[in-house]
Amino acid sequence: MLDDVVLNFLRHLAKGLADQFGPNCEVVIHDLSDNYKENSIVAIENGHVTNRKVGDGPSMAVLDALRSEPDKLQDHTSYLTKTKDGRILKSTTIYIRNENQKVIGIFSINYDITELMMVENAIKPLISVASKEEQVSPIPQNVTDLLNELIEESTRQVGKPVPLMTREDKIKAIKFLNDRGALLITKAGDKISKHFGISKYTLYSYIDSSEE
CATH class of the missing domain: 3.30.450.20 (PAS domain)
Incomplete structure (x- = not known):
């Protein structure tokens, strides 16, 4: 504490x-x-x-x-x-x-x-000649939401749905999750394995491969 x-x-x-x-x-x-x-x-x-x-x-x-x-x-x-x-x-x-x-x-x-x-959007046309899009990060309410968001982002990083992913694609996605700390969340391995259609043994072998 x-x-x-x-x-x-x-x-x-x-x-x-x-x-x-x-x-x-x-x-x-x-x-x-x-x-x-x-x-x-x-x-x-x-x-x-x-x-x-x-x-x-x-x-x-x-x-x-x-x-x-x-x-x-x-x-x-x-x-x-x-x-x-x-x-x-x-x-x-x-x-x-x-x-x-x-x-x-x-x-x-x-x-x-x-x-x-x-209010800013209402007055922007009067004071600006160009618009700028800001990037925002979600704040999860719980660890389940956080893990779901990380898994979704890992899929976006690869740029294709899971059924079309190659072994190398899945290694890339799982490396992203590992780097972002997703595996620190309790039982994250089970959910990540299910999402990518692999066993937990394969999941950890992919993590080892991404660290070589």
């Missing part, structure tokens, strides 16, 4: 930010001190923004933190994400480290800008 002093400070900070910016501002604290993946959220303010609560599981930022080397992992500020029901959020992810620079937690802010974007 995160140190009580640190956790209490982060909880006060989260509440202060949520009070300052109102009900559209969700602030989340993930505890990664014991690599506890399935129920990493230990505090959350305005959880209605993403429909999450204390005890819920990780986002992609959590898996990245668990998979990456600490010195290569950088805070990520002011990027776009989206909820399962399609609302657009402006997000910031800050990694909490111990004295050895190991990531032991995540402090994240997700501000619902959906209505602000509607």
